[in-house]
């Protein structure tokens with residue numbers, strides 16, 4: 245409970261001294277345009293500006309996004325794109341280390357954690373990614389420009405089409421124990437191989453490449469997330485949408 249108030253206090257502190265300026269907003273808009281044209285010099289210059297400590301986080305708060313741990317402090321967050329432990333081996337989120345979603349998806353995630361705690365009080369949702377600004381989607385897309393577009397979509401969705409992450413209505417996550425150890429899902433986060441596809445679990449179970457325990461762990465994640473109203477993808481065991489892309493587009497603006 246004490247942790248809960250610390251988070252609330254911190255969020256209130258950030259809200260009450262919202263220093264996000266019009267210049268920063270203009271920098272984000274320019275950055276987005278430059279990412280689309282992939283001009284690396286100006287991208288690097290502007291990226292340094294928008295990734296100054298707390299700038300990205302203040303921006304998410306000013307757009308009305310919610311820190312999921314401020315709603316449910318049992319949720320654990322380890323943003324993989326704030327480390328080099330991701331498929332690009334590149335840090336793309338600056339100092340951001342909290343997961344932000346729109347209000348409704350954040351409340352749904354909190355309910356999923358409650359369902360999980362009811363099943364086993366020693367298990368926690370471990371969030372790898374939540375809202376993802378469109379400029380980050382472009383950065384990911386451009387970092388992989390050695391891969392043909394037809395294959396690149398296996399790693400990251402095409403920024404032209406927008407991802408539900410861009411609207412703050414999708415989350416990538418797993419389940420971990422009280423010590424923070426992720427459950428074995430039989431394939432890592434962002435593994436593009438078919439072994440990560442929920443649609444192929446029965447096949448890989450029958451060939452022995454997935455164990456029953458690995459499949460059960462995935463089923464538990466899907467069970468609590470679906471009970472809270474999320475929908476899973478057939479090709480990524482870790483990805484859940486709070487709503488369709490069409491619904492997200494009607495309800496929210498993409499975070500530029």
Ligand SMILES: [Zn+2]
Pocket residue numbers: 373409414415416482483484
């Ligand atoms: Zn995802």
